[in-house]
Amino acid sequence: xxxxxxxFSGFQVxxxxxxxxxxxxxxxxxxxxxxxxxxxxxxxIAIMIPVTYSMDPALALVMMAGVYYGAVFxxxxxxxxxxxxxxxxxxxxxxxxxxxxQQGKAGKALAIAAIASFTGGTISxxxxxxxxxxxxxxxxxxxPVEYFALMLMGLTAISSLSDGSTIKAMISAVLGFMAVTIGxxxxxxxxxxxxxxxxxxxxxxxxxxxxxxxxxxxxxxLIFNRKDSSGGMSGNIGSLxxxxxxxxxxxxxxxxxxxxxxxxxxxxGAGATIASFIAYxxxxxxxxxxxEFGKGSIKGLAAPExxxxxxxxxxxxxxxxxxxxxxxxxxVLLGAFLVLGVQPGPLLVQDNPEVFWGIIASMxxxxxxxxxxxxxxxxxxxxxxxxxxxxxxxxxxxxSLIGVYAISFNTFDLYILLLFGIAGFxxxxxxxxxxxxxxxxxxxxxxxxxxRQSLTISNGDWLVFVKSPISATLIGVALLSLIIPLxxxxxxxxxxxxxxxx
Numbered sequence: 001x002x003x004x005x006x007x008f009s010g011f012q013v014x015x016x017x018x019x020x021x022x023x024x025x026x027x028x029x030x031x032x033x034x035x036x037x038x039x040x041x042x043x044x045i046a047i048m049i050p051v052t053y054s055m056d057p058a059l060a061l062v063m064m065a066g067v068y069y070g071a072v073f074x075x076x077x078x079x080x081x082x083x084x085x086x087x088x089x090x091x092x093x094x095x096x097x098x099x100x101x102q103q104g105k106a107g108k109a110l111a112i113a114a115i116a117s118f119t120g121g122t123i124s125x126x127x128x129x130x131x132x133x134x135x136x137x138x139x140x141x142x143x144p145v146e147y148f149a150l151m152l153m154g155l156t157a158i159s160s161l162s163d164g165s166t167i168k169a170m171i172s173a174v175l176g177f178m179a180v181t182i183g184x185x186x187x188x189x190x191x192x193x194x195x196x197x198x199x200x201x202x203x204x205x206x207x208x209x210x211x212x213x214x215x216x217x218x219x220x221x222l223i224f225n226r227k228d229s230s231g232g233m234s235g236n237i238g239s240l241x242x243x244x245x246x247x248x249x250x251x252x253x254x255x256x257x258x259x260x261x262x263x264x265x266x267x268x269g270a271g272a273t274i275a276s277f278i279a280y281x282x283x284x285x286x287x288x289x290x291x292e293f294g295k296g297s298i299k300g301l302a303a304p305e306x307x308x309x310x311x312x313x314x315x316x317x318x319x320x321x322x323x324x325x326x327x328x329x330x331x332v333l334l335g336a337f338l339v340l341g342v343q344p345g346p347l348l349v350q351d352n353p354e355v356f357w358g359i360i361a362s363m364x365x366x367x368x369x370x371x372x373x374x375x376x377x378x379x380x381x382x383x384x385x386x387x388x389x390x391x392x393x394x395x396x397x398x399x400s401l402i403g404v405y406a407i408s409f410n411t412f413d414l415y416i417l418l419l420f421g422i423a424g425f426x427x428x429x430x431x432x433x434x435x436x437x438x439x440x441x442x443x444x445x446x447x448x449x450x451x452r453q454s455l456t457i458s459n460g461d462w463l464v465f466v467k468s469p470i471s472a473t474l475i476g477v478a479l480l481s482l483i484i485p486l487x488x489x490x491x492x493x494x495x496x497x498x499x500x501x502x
Contacts, residue, residue, distance in 0.1 A: 069367075141470070
């Protein structure tokens with residue numbers, strides 16, 4: 001069966017009355033789960049597995065897939081309006097989305113996020129349909145050595161995420177590395193930095209840190225500046241319309257980062273979170289006015305939103321073609337496949353073409369549903385900014401506490417959340433950027449595991465990282481991205497002498 005014939009059979013599944021209903025139901029549930037900090041698509045899909053046990057596998061998996069990419073689509077709302085990322089993949093969205101909301105442009109920010117998400121999701125579906133077999137073979141080539149080099153290249157973004165002081169950014173990143181090492185060492189089984197507390201054996205969940213450093217820290221700032229009328233959120237929603245200049249400004253970043261996000265999503269372990277961070281940093285480095293990033297830049301908002309939605313499509317490549325989950329959500333989806341009696345992998349197209357192509361075809365419809373569902377709701381979603389500040393602060397705290405408690409049902413995580421909220425507040429006071437902390441926490445664990453696996457395979461040979469052409473290229477790019485900015489900076493003495501000569 002060719003691609004077009006398979007896609008046609010997939011559209012027959014997706015365009016049936018039941019198919020349309022389940023696609024809409026999936027993206028609808030996913031959108032609202034994404035808006036609620038802490039819930040995430042993993043819990044929703046896990047709950048759906050026993051509910052859909054007796055259903056047609058194609059329809060059940062179409063709905064679960066809709067929950068996945070629908071949650072990434074909808075997660076931007078809480079990031080933009082409350083600085084409380086709904087899911088980890090929308091943390092980078094808050095960097096410029098929240099400042100836009102503070103400037104009275106919440107409507108425009110949500111519209112940009114919706115359009116960028118739709119574009120990234122649609123491009124990823126097209127690429128998923130055309131290049132799945134080829135990209136699956138590329139994903140297999142990436143071993144521990146290549147993953148270490150990729151993570152190392154991602155760490156070079158730390159300097160770009162600084163708010164001015166590279167030293168403070170590096171300190172923040174070191175703290176992130178320290179936080180990710182807490183727990184049981186996966187290779188040796190020894191406890192690290194748990195201080196004898198059994199609650200720390202499994203480490204600290206990413207969402208606890210993200211909500212603490214962003215949501216609770218913002219709450220502390222609002223309380224601290226309660227007498228400052230200019231230091232809070234603007235109740236003005238602003239216009240949803242995008243000017244021609246706005247469209248032209250976001251057109252390039254959305255197109256570039258849709259392709260980049262999809263490619264990063266193909267790599268098992270990368271996912272929407274890393275894709276959004278790399279997209280943000282890439283656009284900041286190539287921008288003519290990088291100083292606008294972090295202050296409400298359209299490019300800074302559009303780039304991560306296109307990348308994280310494109311990455312969700314890319315994550316289906318290793319899942320469908322190889323049976324390899326690339327993230328926690330796709331791991332749960334893999335379990336759903338097996339429970340429903342479907343074996344993902346190289347034979348999926350032959351054995352269950354209606355499932356393979358049904359999921360891909362449903363993504364076309366699902367992305368349209370998401371755009372149609374979200375754009376009309378923007379005025380109502382944005383009205384959260386008109387909620388009185390005391391009530392809004394209370395709601396943010398409540399959603400953060402409920403979201404964190406729902407992860408593990410452990411009250412100890414609430415104390416950790418409070419701790420990181422205070423830490424985030426102090427970082428804001430003393431101008432330590434939180435983004436490098438988050439990036440180091442995300443990459444640190446995977447980087448350490450890839451390095452140890454590489455050294456184990458090579459019997460401790462450190463040259464293994466430059467023997468692989470892919471790894472050597474990525475390490476070279478990482479070094480250049482660090483050296484070139486330093487060469488462009490003129491020494492202070494040269495600038496002072498030039499000023500004296502004038």
